[in-house]
Amino acid sequence: MLKLTIDDKAVEIAPGATILEAARAVGIDIPTLCHEDGLSDVGACRMCIVEIEGARRPVPSCTTPAEDGMVVRTQTPALANLRKQTLELLFAERNHICPACTRSGHCDLQNLGYRFGMTHVRYPYLHPTLPVDQSHPQIALDHNRCILCTRCVRVCDERIGVHTLDVRGRGGESMVVADHGVPLGESSCISCGACIQVCPTGALFEKRTSHWQHTDDVPRIRTVCPSCDVGCAIDVALQGDAILDVHAADGPANRGLVCRHGRFGLVQARPARLMQPRLLKAGTLQPVDASEAYAAVANRLTTGLVAADRQRAAGVVSTRLPVEVLAVFKDFMTNVIGTTRAGTPLARHTRAVRQALGGEAVHGLARVADLDDADLTVTVGCDPDEIQGVVGMALRRGLYHRKANLVEVNAGETGFSDHATVRLQPRYGSDATLLTGLLKAMAGYTPVRDRLDEATRAALEALDPRDMEGATGCAWTDVKAAAARIVSAERPVLLAGTGLTRPGEAGPRAALNLALACGPDAESGRLGLMFLLGGAGAMPATFMGLDAFDPTTFDPQSVDLLVLLVGDEDKPLPKAARERIQAVPFTVLLATYETPLVDQADVVLPAPAWSERQGTFVNAEGRVQQAARVLAKPTTIPDEVETLARLGEALGREGVVDAMASVPAWMDQAGEGDLLPVGRPARDLRIILPDSEGA
Amino acid sequence: MADEKIQLATVWLCGCAGCHMSLLDLDERLIELAEVADLTTSPVTDVKAVPPVDLALVEGGVANEDNLRILKEFRRQAKVLVALGDCAGFGCVPMMRNAFPAQDVLDRAYALTESTASGAVPQDDELPRLTDKVRPIHEHVKVDAHIPGCPPSADVIWYAIQELLAGRTPTFEDVPMSYT
Numbered sequence: 001m002l003k004l005t006i007d008d009k010a011v012e013i014a015p016g017a018t019i020l021e022a023a024r025a026v027g028i029d030i031p032t033l034c035h036e037d038g039l040s041d042v043g044a045c046r047m048c049i050v051e052i053e054g055a056r057r058p059v060p061s062c063t064t065p066a067e068d069g070m071v072v073r074t075q076t077p078a079l080a081n082l083r084k085q086t087l088e089l090l091f092a093e094r095n096h097i098c099p100a101c102t103r104s105g106h107c108d109l110q111n112l113g114y115r116f117g118m119t120h121v122r123y124p125y126l127h128p129t130l131p132v133d134q135s136h137p138q139i140a141l142d143h144n145r146c147i148l149c150t151r152c153v154r155v156c157d158e159r160i161g162v163h164t165l166d167v168r169g170r171g172g173e174s175m176v177v178a179d180h181g182v183p184l185g186e187s188s189c190i191s192c193g194a195c196i197q198v199c200p201t202g203a204l205f206e207k208r209t210s211h212w213q214h215t216d217d218v219p220r221i222r223t224v225c226p227s228c229d230v231g232c233a234i235d236v237a238l239q240g241d242a243i244l245d246v247h248a249a250d251g252p253a254n255r256g257l258v259c260r261h262g263r264f265g266l267v268q269a270r271p272a273r274l275m276q277p278r279l280l281k282a283g284t285l286q287p288v289d290a291s292e293a294y295a296a297v298a299n300r301l302t303t304g305l306v307a308a309d310r311q312r313a314a315g316v317v318s319t320r321l322p323v324e325v326l327a328v329f330k331d332f333m334t335n336v337i338g339t340t341r342a343g344t345p346l347a348r349h350t351r352a353v354r355q356a357l358g359g360e361a362v363h364g365l366a367r368v369a370d371l372d373d374a375d376l377t378v379t380v381g382c383d384p385d386e387i388q389g390v391v392g393m394a395l396r397r398g399l400y401h402r403k404a405n406l407v408e409v410n411a412g413e414t415g416f417s418d419h420a421t422v423r424l425q426p427r428y429g430s431d432a433t434l435l436t437g438l439l440k441a442m443a444g445y446t447p448v449r450d451r452l453d454e455a456t457r458a459a460l461e462a463l464d465p466r467d468m469e470g471a472t473g474c475a476w477t478d479v480k481a482a483a484a485r486i487v488s489a490e491r492p493v494l495l496a497g498t499g500l501t502r503p504g505e506a507g508p509r510a511a512l513n514l515a516l517a518c519g520p521d522a523e524s525g526r527l528g529l530m531f532l533l534g535g536a537g538a539m540p541a542t543f544m545g546l547d548a549f550d551p552t553t554f555d556p557q558s559v560d561l562l563v564l565l566v567g568d569e570d571k572p573l574p575k576a577a578r579e580r581i582q583a584v585p586f587t588v589l590l591a592t593y594e595t596p597l598v599d600q601a602d603v604v605l606p607a608p609a610w611s612e613r614q615g616t617f618v619n620a621e622g623r624v625q626q627a628a629r630v631l632a633k634p635t636t637i638p639d640e641v642e643t644l645a646r647l648g649e650a651l652g653r654e655g656v657v658d659a660m661a662s663v664p665a666w667m668d669q670a671g672e673g674d675l676l677p678v679g680r681p682a683r684d685l686r687i688i689l690p691d692s693e694g695a
Numbered sequence: 696m697a698d699e700k701i702q703l704a705t706v707w708l709c710g711c712a713g714c715h716m717s718l719l720d721l722d723e724r725l726i727e728l729a730e731v732a733d734l735t736t737s738p739v740t741d742v743k744a745v746p747p748v749d750l751a752l753v754e755g756g757v758a759n760e761d762n763l764r765i766l767k768e769f770r771r772q773a774k775v776l777v778a779l780g781d782c783a784g785f786g787c788v789p790m791m792r793n794a795f796p797a798q799d800v801l802d803r804a805y806a807l808t809e810s811t812a813s814g815a816v817p818q819d820d821e822l823p824r825l826t827d828k829v830r831p832i833h834e835h836v837k838v839d840a841h842i843p844g845c846p847p848s849a850d851v852i853w854y855a856i857q858e859l860l861a862g863r864t865p866t867f868e869d870v871p872m873s874y875t
Contacts, residue, residue, distance in 0.1 A: 091785075095790070095791070095793070095794065097785075097786075097787060097788060097790060097791055098781070098787075098845070098874040098875050099781065099787060099788055099845040099874070099875045100788055100791060104874070104875050105875065110874060113872075113874065114871070114872045114873070114874075117866055117867055117868065117872065119784060119840075119841035119842075119843050119867065119872070120778065120784040120785060120831065120833060120838075120841040120843070121785065121831070122833075124834055125786065125790075125793075125828075125830070125831075125834075127790075127793040127794075127828055129794050129795075130794070144794075
């Protein structure tokens, strides 16, 4: 440990720490503008200057390493004067007009002005004429307010990995630019909004709320983003009864990052809110009391074909809903309606994964954080930019900063295709065949070979590469090149998504086989495999077997009564599902907003928005997380659990529905933030070759 | 006694009068102020000529030639000249026009507004010409103290006046400073 003295305080700190880190470790507040925790330091703003005994001039503490025996002063009149002058230079350089700025009241630059008693600017203003880039749908970049701290540039490069933003020009001509000087809205920006969160001034801001009257102190509520199975921790700021913005929080999976779905998607403009139950009467949907709506469902269930055969009823629940709703829904469909046909919009994917994993829950799959240690990633039918944006960021960090390799197996093109070490584009429906071919190529290497049993080895040897080439359109030499990369990787991670084109469990199984062939990670013991499927409830829906009904493929002739819990999804179901639902005689819809599905329903029941409910999510890592309620729910709108309970009563169920009693037992085994310890460890699964096509 | 009172003048240049509203927000403290100071020329008294004064409070920045002439006259007549508010001290909202040439700003205001059918920029020798840029007053004359705020609150103004009457430059260490 290094021993130094800062402001007469004895400080011990590990070698490699900066003076700033040493000072903050003992609670000494050195002002900063360009420093941001988690990013590299560049010493751009000169606010953090300190005096070191024996040094000729002040040095920036953020870039100066602490040294043994150093005597440092951080708060002297001379330093205060220099810092004030630096602030005045920043104010003089561009056009900072606090009363007209969206950031006023919570601006780092303004706060330092107060702190150092800057009553005016002694330097003449330069009054540069600078543009405001409003080309991006959500983000505005006002160069008038930019102090060139490069926090945005560094977060965009170092943590997001896209490196859209950088600085062009030198000295006073320096400007933050997107790509090579194109408007932000036409750039490579992936709209994660991290730049807004780190901007110390109002240079980068969210357009949606830029005209709101901001209070200085907004409460932030920690919750979980429901959008996908990464399960990002988010801090939601409230202004009155509206959401001001969403910040990425330092959650175990997302570690301070969030993608466009969390930052902007959760708060984007929505269709009108459904406030009252409706019932189809005389050809039109009319507002009714809830009891009348429930009675209509009860009536339907006791008349017609479904009365005699309850299997003619089916239900779909959104994977953006928490475990409690999923569980009560499954219980409701099974025990009140009396049908086994309950699923999610992702049913065919979650069923395929569940079956590939042996039909039950497993633990010990890879974590998002493992991608930062991975020297090779294999993506299989997976484009993390689509849904799981934070995974895409980790992938890019690996590709660009650590020169990690990427093997992409995808029928289509993704934002990663051009950066893949080996890119394999199997013909539609042939990806499982390709992956098995890849396994065959890997089996040529000793460590993989030793992990295969005799029968699998023989089966792989019997495969003819020319058959694989014919079926997939991929050259055997490319497959062998990919295999060589994969087997030489020390810490490979495989990401399997919903872009697998071969229907059924063959795709996930072939992906699992590759991960098993690589063996578990030597250090963590985890299997280097993640399934990235969809909403924050996708993982529990998988393990709960909520896959006995697929809204995208069912036969409309087989369903008389359909229950849809779509929550606040904007585009709740794909077109294929909506076309089928149109042919269903009776549809009950629980939804938050006026989506096109409303016009297809016979009974409409209002549901809360994501921000108005609390509940449990389980992410793709198997991590249990509690989502908190952010906003109060309209008092007239019950949540889904309550609606299903009331509906159950109307249908003859007695007693109160206990949401937690319906939640699967394995949920009890893990507390908040824990990883589910259920089922077998994934690494103990066996390699079982999928059936070949046509078999 | 009247001749022991300090002579006080106030003026607004390119500002919105908000700082003078804040000054009036001193409320009953105005009586206390009147006991120690005579208010001479001011938008409140409508006295046009500027007599020699001990203390002058100037609201607003310099946006036209008339602002500049009045500012210089105040500087000549005042022993202590104070910038009252952010327009005088920082340029503030009127400074937003500096992104555009003065003529474009006039055209936009008089000729090109959506509600103007056949507008034209007024042309008269009596009318002051816009300066090229709006600037805080200390870019034109020596300023002895600044009272920041848009507008400064009555408490901030009261604190500053008391410091000035005591012969000190206000440092705003005891009252919270604000630019908004």
